[in-house]
Amino acid sequence: MQINAYLNFNGQCEAAFKFYEQVLGGKILMMSRFEDSPMAQQMPAEMRGKVLHARIQIGDALIMGSDPPPDRFSPQKGFALSLQVKTVAEAEKIFQVLAENSQVGMPLGKTFFAARFGMLTDRFGVPWMIVCEKEG
Numbered sequence: 001m002q003i004n005a006y007l008n009f010n011g012q013c014e015a016a017f018k019f020y021e022q023v024l025g026g027k028i029l030m031m032s033r034f035e036d037s038p039m040a041q042q043m044p045a046e047m048r049g050k051v052l053h054a055r056i057q058i059g060d061a062l063i064m065g066s067d068p069p070p071d072r073f074s075p076q077k078g079f080a081l082s083l084q085v086k087t088v089a090e091a092e093k094i095f096q097v098l099a100e101n102s103q104v105g106m107p108l109g110k111t112f113f114a115a116r117f118g119m120l121t122d123r124f125g126v127p128w129m130i131v132c133e134k135e136g
Contacts, residue, residue, distance in 0.1 A: 054066065
């Protein structure tokens, strides 16, 4: 059994997954669009090029996502993706890039439980926690 996060975006799934692929060293495994589905003609024209379903591999994690129709979209809340990294330098680099045009909830810094820890909601509305447990 495996549990995977499924993220809903407000029309930005493709941009978000391409960003995560670049920044986090991920690999987009698949991306299908509404226009490729049997329901394409039932969708408004502005939705046909949006992402119906996508999967990205980041390390050992598989994250899925889509662009739901605007009347079914609700912002991400009540969770965060926790990204565990091995070095302080990696934590600082990733946090800095994810923090661009984002809302930082807790700046990256040393805590009693980690060499570095920080929280933010990125430019795509996805909440992240960046954690590096040991100095290195």
